Ligand SMILES: Nc1ncnc2c1ncn2[C@@H]1O[C@H](COP(=O)(O)OP(=O)(O)O)[C@@H](O)[C@H]1O
């Protein structure tokens with residue numbers, strides 16, 4: 572049986588009068604790509620923020636298989652999350668604009684710091700080794716994601732699509748066990764989205780990293796996801812393979828009821844346009 576890397580049980584989060592996440596449970600298995608979909612405001616980013624420990628759930632808990640065994644993630648201080656092997660990218664890219672790609676990756680790597688401030692100040696052998704290891708890892712990731720051409724460029728001058736890849740590279744430099752990607756295709760054109768699908772597949776197959784992703788583009792979701800959880804207004808709607816979830820009547824209804832998201836989905840209508848004959852298909856409109 573595949574081991575479970577992360578297990579969310581009965582998660583709820585309330586912000587004032589808004590129940591942003593309402594009794595959500597799911598397991599992420601080691602080595603899979605697990606995707607959260609749902610209209611805007613469904614609670615997807617909030618689930619990410621619970622895992623990153625930016626928020627604490629009002630109810631429920633998250634267990635996580637860390638380097639030293641299973642632990643309650645929801646009891647960990649936020650500063651421990653990175654060293655437990657959880658890395659993330661953000662819905663809106665968060666990089667140091669006025670630093671080079673390489674420097675951004677080295678900064679990302681600093682969560683791995685094994686030396687004290689004094690060791691760094693006096694540049695001890697240990698500090699030198701740590702620095703060398705960080706540089707090796709950064710170069711390895713630059714090569715893996717084909718960023719050689721941009722290695723010394725400032726982030727501020729890079730096209731948006733490249734910045735998305737750089738943000739992913741920075742997360743990979745921490746050598747995560749679990750990579751959280753919040754809308755990896757947002758702001759990307761069709762070609763860049765195709766490239767993103769390849770990177771995610773390579774991360775899964777070649778690096779063996781488990782991916783938990785929030786994504787709107789159903790063609791990307793179908794290509795890379797092993798399992799999908801559809802949410803709406805904080806609640807779980809359906810969970811299963813991409814195909815199972817896309818053809819779930821509750822999921823179709825949630826999307827059809829949301830003007831924001833309908834444009835990102837291609838709907839195939841055969842015969843009468845009732846709910847049974849409408850299926851959400853891959854591809855951007
Ligand atoms: N920090 C916050 N304070 C108050 N309300 C929030 C906060 N974060 C999210 N929400 C609300 O929670 C709901 C879910 O938001 P979010 O998780 O960002 O949705 P999604 O990522 O699926 O679009 C929304 O109604 C949003 O307005």
Ligand SMILES: [Mg+2]
Pocket residue numbers: 615616617662
């Ligand atoms: Mg979001």
